[in-house]
Amino acid sequence: MNRPIGESLTRTVPLSRSRAVRLVVAVLAALVALLVPAGPAWAHNSLRSASPAKDATLPSAPTELTLEFMQRLDPTFTTIVLTDASKRKIPTGDPVVAGARSTVKVSDTLPNGTYTVAYRVVSTDGHPVQGSYPFTVADPSATAAQTSTAAQGASPSAAAAAEPDRGPGAGVLVGGGALAALAVVATSLLWRRSTRRRP
Structure with missing residues (x-):
């Protein structure tokens, strides 16, 4: 038996939003992991x-x-x-x-x-x-x-004071900014896609 169109749309929109939220959370978690130094993997010698x-x-x-x-x-x-x-x-x-x-x-x-x-x-x-x-x-x-x-x-x-050790600097900040922009764009696209499915 076919389901009413309204019921189908009602079930689809929350599901799309749920997927969007999960994806955004995953992207933000990856962004935080990349931006926050977490140990020797990021630390150059000093x-x-x-x-x-x-x-x-x-x-x-x-x-x-x-x-x-x-x-x-x-x-x-x-x-x-x-x-x-x-x-x-x-x-x-x-x-x-x-x-x-x-x-x-x-x-x-x-x-x-x-x-x-x-x-x-x-x-x-x-x-x-x-x-x-x-x-x-x-x-x-x-x-x-x-x-x-x-x-x-x-x-x-x-x-004169000691010269600072050369290590990660501007490149890390630029990469972090690019990832943040990517997260914002992904969130916007997914939100628009979910809202388009509304009746």
Whole structure:
């Protein structure tokens, strides 16, 4: 027996709306999962700690530099460079890598002054990271001559803040915006389709 047309339409519209709601919820859930960093899958390597620390003032010159990162390092592509206030490179040993930590020995005794540690590393996922940070040696027992020599050529840029690690930025925001727009368009189309079926 044929059902009345009104009954058929009454059953069809709620079903279409239900499907539309389920699809929109699924799209929004996927959007949230993509936009919210949920662990190491999104996190590129970055500097966790350093010795000497960023902006530290030391009472005695360090004999080594140790940088520890969030992820394991590739020893082949790990570089650490130490420069003084006049941007002169200070001799150091080769980086020794152990997991996520890299250490270099400082060959010379550092006179009082401001120094910059610059690093470029590649984590095991192949992502390169680079940055720099300053520290200061202020040994009260150092001679005035040593302090004067270390201060020559000093400039405000020598004590600049560390450069941020390069990681996901604008590309993530653009991708998230595109997904949000897609969710809005899908919702609009499905809603129009369901309303067209009304008597």
